[in-house]
Amino acid sequence: MLRRYILNKTNTFINYRYASQSMLQSTIDDKLGIATLVMNKPPVNSLNLEFLEEIKSQLTQFKNDKIRGMILTSDLQKIFCAGLDITEFSNPNPERLSKICTTFQDTWLALYLTQFPTVAVINGHSPAGGCLLAMSCDYRVMVGPNYTIGLNETKLGIVAPKWFQDCMVAVIGQRKAEVSLTTGKMYTTDQALQIGLVDESVPDVDNAINKGIQFLNNFQKISPWAYKMTKDIRRQPTVQWLIDNKQKDLDFVVKSMMSPNVQKSIGLYLQSLKK
Numbered sequence: 200m201l202r203r204y205i206l207n208k209t210n211t212f213i214n215y216r217y218a219s220q221s222m223l224q225s226t227i228d229d230k231l232g233i234a235t236l237v238m239n240k241p242p243v244n245s246l247n248l249e250f251l252e253e254i255k256s257q258l259t260q261f262k263n264d265k266i267r268g269m270i271l272t273s274d275l276q277k278i279f280c281a282g283l284d285i286t287e288f289s290n291p292n293p294e295r296l297s298k299i300c301t302t303f304q305d306t307w308l309a310l311y312l313t314q315f316p317t318v319a320v321i322n323g324h325s326p327a328g329g330c331l332l333a334m335s336c337d338y339r340v341m342v343g344p345n346y347t348i349g350l351n352e353t354k355l356g357i358v359a360p361k362w363f364q365d366c367m368v369a370v371i372g373q374r375k376a377e378v379s380l381t382t383g384k385m386y387t388t389d390q391a392l393q394i395g396l397v398d399e400s401v402p403d404v405d406n407a408i409n410k411g412i413q414f415l416n417n418f419q420k421i422s423p424w425a426y427k428m429t430k431d432i433r434r435q436p437t438v439q440w441l442i443d444n445k446q447k448d449l450d451f452v453v454k455s456m457m458s459p460n461v462q463k464s465i466g467l468y469l470q471s472l473k474k
């Protein structure tokens with residue numbers, strides 16, 4: 200649906216590709232130099248290993264395509280992304296769990312450090328890993344008023360990794376992030392705008408895409424080199440810890456996820472979702 204809207208809107212998308220099984224649809228408007236990455240993994244765009252691998256590989260492809268900017272959004276009716284696939288956390292195979300975590304680390308680094316500006320058009324709920332994807336973009340436009348966004352990991356009885364937390368601190372500041380993270384708070388669109396978790400709130404997805412394109416157009420007169428260097432200097436402190444501590448981070452997640460207490464919490468949370 201959204202993909203059709205974007206195609207109709209610009210009428211100039213000439214390079215149009217599908218990733219395998221259409222979990223991810225990518226289009227490039229060669230005239231504008233803007234790519235659109237649309238998540239389409241019903242029912243909730245949950246991030247499992249295969250989906251993360253597709254996102255990571257598409258980001259790498261965009262690097263080679265030398266695009267000018269990218270919009271990340273969802274083709275689902277009311278979900279941007281429900282975060283990591285929680286079923287992967289229940290009685291996990293440690294090897295697969297490690298792969299998921301490593302792939303998520305790498306996907307995050309690729310998205311957080313893109314050499315082109317990125318906009319998240321948040322057209323639905325965006326908990327946990329979904330919120331992280333949105334926060335990793337350069338700009339966030341959220342459709343309101345009925346959707347929610349936040350890092351709710353403590354509500355599942357788990358700990359958001361340090362790089363999730365640092366990414367949130369970089370967006371909303373230390374104090375607000377601390378309260379948000381410890382309480383696992385999910386914010387409505389208006390609340391998210393108020394605390395600076397999103398940059399704009401709009402009533403519908405058409406407006407959101409327009410705002411996203413407007414933001415990307417700001418960079419038409421900015422040197423790509425100056426943009427990337429500035430972004431790297433800003434974001435370096437946030438990424439450096441993960442670059443230096445990937446294995447330590449992985450060990451912490453896998454060890455804590457396998458513990459009986461966390462397994463119990465995950466089981467209860469999954470049951471509550473089914474209800």
Ligand SMILES: CCCC/C=C\CC(=O)SCCNC(=O)CCNC(=O)[C@H](O)C(C)(C)COP(=O)(O)OP(=O)(O)OC[C@H]1O[C@@H](n2cnc3c(N)ncnc32)[C@H](O)[C@@H]1OP(=O)(O)O
Nearest residue numbers: 242243245281282283284285286300324326327328472473
């Ligand atoms: C480096 C790794 C460590 C980091 C650790 C964690 C990071 C994470 O991302 S943890 C993921 C946290 N995510 C959530 O808490 C989201 C939970 N889901 C929801 O709140 C709602 O489902 C949502 C608001 C997204 C959508 O609500 P609805 O539209 O009402 O849909 P349903 O709740 O009926 O869900 C439909 C269907 O999807 C299943 N589901 C939902 N979320 C997930 C998920 N994250 N992973 C896997 N499956 C999910 C839900 O159980 C329903 O399944 P069925 O009952 O079988 O239809």
